[in-house]
Amino acid sequence: MTLPPVLNVEDLHISFSENGMEKEVVKGISFAVNRGEIVAIVGESGAGKSVAAQSVLRLLPVSGTRIQGAISLGDRNILELPEKEMRSMRGKSAGMIFQEPMTALNPLHTIEKQITEGILSHDSSGRKKARQKAIELLSAVGIDHAEERLGHHPHQLSGGQRQRVMIAMAIASNPGLLIADEPTTALDVTVQARVLALLSELKETRHMGILLITHDLGVVRHVANRVYVMRGGEFVETATPEELFEAPRHPYTKQLVTAHATPAEPRNMEGAPVVLKADDIRVHFQKGDRFLFKKRRVTRAVDGVSLEVKAGESLGIVGESGSGKSTLALALLRLIRCRGGIEFMGHRLDTLGQAELNRIRQNIQVVFQDPFASLSPRMSVREIVAEGLSHHAKETRGDHHRLIEKAITEVGLSPSILARYPHEFSGGERQRIAIARALVLNPALIILDEPTSALDRSIQFQVTTLLKSLQKTRNIAYLFISHDLRIIRSLCDRVMVMKDGQIVESGNTHQIFETPAHPYTKELLAAALS
Structure with a gap:
C-alpha cells in the first residue's frame, strides 16, 4: 500500500493587496513531499519560495492576502480549517526551521523555555518530562552538554548551535513534515555541512518529509531528492539534482547552474606600495569578576596577527564564526582596543589622536555583511552615499552631486534611484549602494566584512565581478573577510586562514587551495568544495 504524501500542494495561487493594487506572487504551482525524501525549491530572492513555504502552515498575514488552490497536510486541506485547528497542526503535523535563528528565537527566554513550550502545547505529561525530552532533542541534533545548554539564552550560542536549537524545536512533536527555509544561509561551511548532514539523518531516522527552501544550488546538490526551480512565482523546471546539474533545460536554470565565481588570475604584486601593515595585533577580553585570588578568564580573540596589504591587492581572511576575523577588522580600524602596531599609508594609527585618526579614516572604508541593516531606512540613497562627504570632503555642493552620481554609476x-529608499531595492542592489557609499571618498583600502554571505549565488557573482572591476579602475586594496571560500578564491590574491584568534596558514590563493598544509585549512576546503 502506497502512503499518501505528507504534503500535497495543488494549483496554489497567492496574491497580496496593497493600496488597492493586487500582486500575484505565487502563480499556480503544484508539488508533493513524501515521507523519507527531501524536496527542494530553489530560486533567487523574490521568486516566491518563502511565501509558498509559509502558506503551508498558514503563516502569511490574513489581511490583504488571497490564497487559492489546495494545501493538504496528510488528508486535510489546511485552507479549509478554522484557526484553532490550524494551531494544533503547527508543530504536530509540520514543523518549520526559519532562516535566521537569532531573529526567530526569543532573546529574553532560555533555550529550555523555548523548546518545552512547544512540547507542552501538544503533550500534557508535565514540565519534568518536557525538560527531559528537550535534553534528548538537543543531544539528537548534535549539541554537546545538552543539559547545560538548556539554561542558556540565544546570544550565548554560536550560529550553528542556534540553528540546531531551531531544528530541535521543529521536530519536538515528531511532525511528518519539516519545512527548512534557507536553513544554512550565512553559516560557516563546516557548520553548514553538519546541518545538512543532520537534515539527511532526520529524513532517514524519523522518516520525515523535508521541504527545503534555498537559493544555494550547492546545498541542493548534497541533500535533495527532487528539485523545483522557481522564478517569478512559477516553477520553470523540475528535475533530480543529477539532471539539474548535468543537463539543465530552462535558460534560467542554466543561468543558476553556471553563475559561479571563477578563480582569480594570479598577479605579481611585487613593487606595489604597502597600504596597510599590522604587526603582532592582540585583542584579549577579560570575562567574569575578580574574586579574592581568583583571576578573571581571558579570551584571546586575536592573538598575535601580522599582515600587510598592498595597493590594488586583495587579501582574504577566512575562518569559522568566532575565529576572530571581524574582531581583527575592528582592531585595524581602531574601533576596539588592541596591542600591536598598525601602519596605514605611512601613518602609525596606534599612535594618532582622534582628530588625526578621523582625517586618515576617509581613506579606509567598510562594507558590511547585511546591507539592509547597515543602510539607514530613513535616508534616501543620495543622503546615504553623501554622508561621508559631509564629514570629510571640502568640495562644493556641485562637486558632491558629481561624486555621488559617479559612485552610483x-x-x-542609475542616478535616477538617488531619491529612493533602501526598502525599495533588492539585496544585491542594496549591497551596491553600500559599495557606492564606500567608493565616494575614493579610499585606498576597503574592508569587506562578509559582504556576499546573505546574497543569492548569482547576485554574489555579480557583486564579486563588480569589485574586481572597481579594483582594476581605482587600484583599491581590499581586505576581504569571509567564510565563503569560493568567493575568496574568485577575488583574492592571497589568503590567511584564521582559527582561535591566530593565523594558522597563509599564502597565495592558488597555493592555499591546491596544496593546503594545515589540517584546519583542509577541513574548510573539504566542507566548501566537496
Missing part, C-alpha cells in the same frame, strides 16, 4: 546603478 560605477556600481551599475
